[in-house]
Amino acid sequence: MVQISPSFKIESETIDEDHRHLVEIINEITKAIDDGQPQECARLVPDFVAFSKQHFDREEALLAGLSYPLLEKHRRHHISLDDKLQTMLNLAARVVDHPPARDSLRKELVFFLLDDVINEDLNFKKFLAEVETGAPNDTGASGPDK
Amino acid sequence: MQGLHIHGIHHAYGDTDVLNNVSLTVPAGELVCLLGPSGCGKTTLLRIAAGLEKLQAGSISIDETVVAEPGSELPPEDRKIGFMFQDYALFPHLTIRANVSFGLFRQSKQAADARAMEMLEQVGLTRHADDYPHMLSGGQQQRVALARALAPAPRLVLLDEPFSGLDSTMRARIRQETLTMLKQTNVATLMVTHDPREAMFMSDRIKVMGANGQVLQSGRPVDIYYKPVDEYVARLFGPVNIIEGPVTDGKVETSFGPVISDEIPDGEIMRVLIRLEGLSLHNSSARKGDIPVDVLSAHLLGDSSIVHIRMREGANKGVEYRARVQGSFDPAANGQLWARVDPRCIFQYPDTEDGR
Numbered sequence: 001m002v003q004i005s006p007s008f009k010i011e012s013e014t015i016d017e018d019h020r021h022l023v024e025i026i027n028e029i030t031k032a033i034d035d036g037q038p039q040e041c042a043r044l045v046p047d048f049v050a051f052s053k054q055h056f057d058r059e060e061a062l063l064a065g066l067s068y069p070l071l072e073k074h075r076r077h078h079i080s081l082d083d084k085l086q087t088m089l090n091l092a093a094r095v096v097d098h099p100p101a102r103d104s105l106r107k108e109l110v111f112f113l114l115d116d117v118i119n120e121d122l123n124f125k126k127f128l129a130e131v132e133t134g135a136p137n138d139t140g141a142s143g144p145d146k
Numbered sequence: 147m148q149g150l151h152i153h154g155i156h157h158a159y160g161d162t163d164v165l166n167n168v169s170l171t172v173p174a175g176e177l178v179c180l181l182g183p184s185g186c187g188k189t190t191l192l193r194i195a196a197g198l199e200k201l202q203a204g205s206i207s208i209d210e211t212v213v214a215e216p217g218s219e220l221p222p223e224d225r226k227i228g229f230m231f232q233d234y235a236l237f238p239h240l241t242i243r244a245n246v247s248f249g250l251f252r253q254s255k256q257a258a259d260a261r262a263m264e265m266l267e268q269v270g271l272t273r274h275a276d277d278y279p280h281m282l283s284g285g286q287q288q289r290v291a292l293a294r295a296l297a298p299a300p301r302l303v304l305l306d307e308p309f310s311g312l313d314s315t316m317r318a319r320i321r322q323e324t325l326t327m328l329k330q331t332n333v334a335t336l337m338v339t340h341d342p343r344e345a346m347f348m349s350d351r352i353k354v355m356g357a358n359g360q361v362l363q364s365g366r367p368v369d370i371y372y373k374p375v376d377e378y379v380a381r382l383f384g385p386v387n388i389i390e391g392p393v394t395d396g397k398v399e400t401s402f403g404p405v406i407s408d409e410i411p412d413g414e415i416m417r418v419l420i421r422l423e424g425l426s427l428h429n430s431s432a433r434k435g436d437i438p439v440d441v442l443s444a445h446l447l448g449d450s451s452i453v454h455i456r457m458r459e460g461a462n463k464g465v466e467y468r469a470r471v472q473g474s475f476d477p478a479a480n481g482q483l484w485a486r487v488d489p490r491c492i493f494q495y496p497d498t499e500d501g502r
Binding site: 002004114 | 147151153167169170173205364369373375
């Protein structure tokens, strides 16, 4: 089971709630595979992909509303994840007939959420905290925009 | 989350940035590889994770415990990390058993010896327990290094170019054994290498690092190989044929047909890259688009051959390319052939000075 530890919290209710829901879907997918019902992936993985895209839209709208200075970079990162979302859909279509695809799908979901989504979102955690407290911020992120 | 979580690492030596906002996650049981050339900062990141280098910015957690953040760092011996280096780093004056039990100083001697023998059994070296490192081959020494790294049941294993001191036959064998053991122990593993084949073989996920200390691309080996984000990443995985040309009516003309560039403005110069293994050679033209070529020479590399070919006709008549084919290739018996391109092995990027 995937669990979000405190180090992965963004401290934004909207975004953390989205991340929690993505974790829930991943855990449902994992359970379906472990319970011998990989056919459930045909429903769950498209849900995960659709919710991921909604999350990206919500996040970009939130950051735009707060004039996040590195929004464009973050938006480009979201666009770069399209291929990975498509990979998940491709794997989901194969999990019933190709058992090795199940492990690949599980890995891809976990890496996608933890490494590609949350780890990148942590870049604006400091910015959100500063907006909330009214403290000035410099670049608005925990790393420079290169 | 069980495993390694690194976030926002910046590191500089004087005015020179060596790591630039690097973040990564290695779930327990997975192996992530940092791939890049010398000087890209990958070993520095490994040393920071190990606690051998002082953290300047960012944070590191292992199994949900923060082991390093600015102003607060656990010493290396308290991070529960196993190390495996290129030079094995075995103590020459200690027996193999003593080398493996070296990190078990918190256990009684009896328990440490028992654990060391258990690990040596797993790597097939129990009969060498009382030998010294110089009595073992390079491959055996590397197995000892693996046994020592895993003996304390670490939460994280760090591998720094672990197989580069071995000859190619032994390297293939030892890396397979290492991968099997790492997967059996379900430990998170972070490895650095400059060898793309090694990275592809070992990794669940590869992070390609550039000379500026940034992660350029992150993904499954198959995605990095077939969907490189730029020319730099594409060329990390071996030689390529390069065709330069302007975009005209949404495409770039090449010797092997047009390459669609419909999102690029007309007139922009593009570089089209074709992997050598993306060109296959055939005795006859079986498909539309097969290109007649003359074979100039071939060089056997063992499991494959590099074949030099030349366009036989058309606007690009006389232009030369290279192809990689399986096994040996006799140019004398294959003077005139047909070349075919695997579309998965064609990439195009804007013409920039640094390939980025």
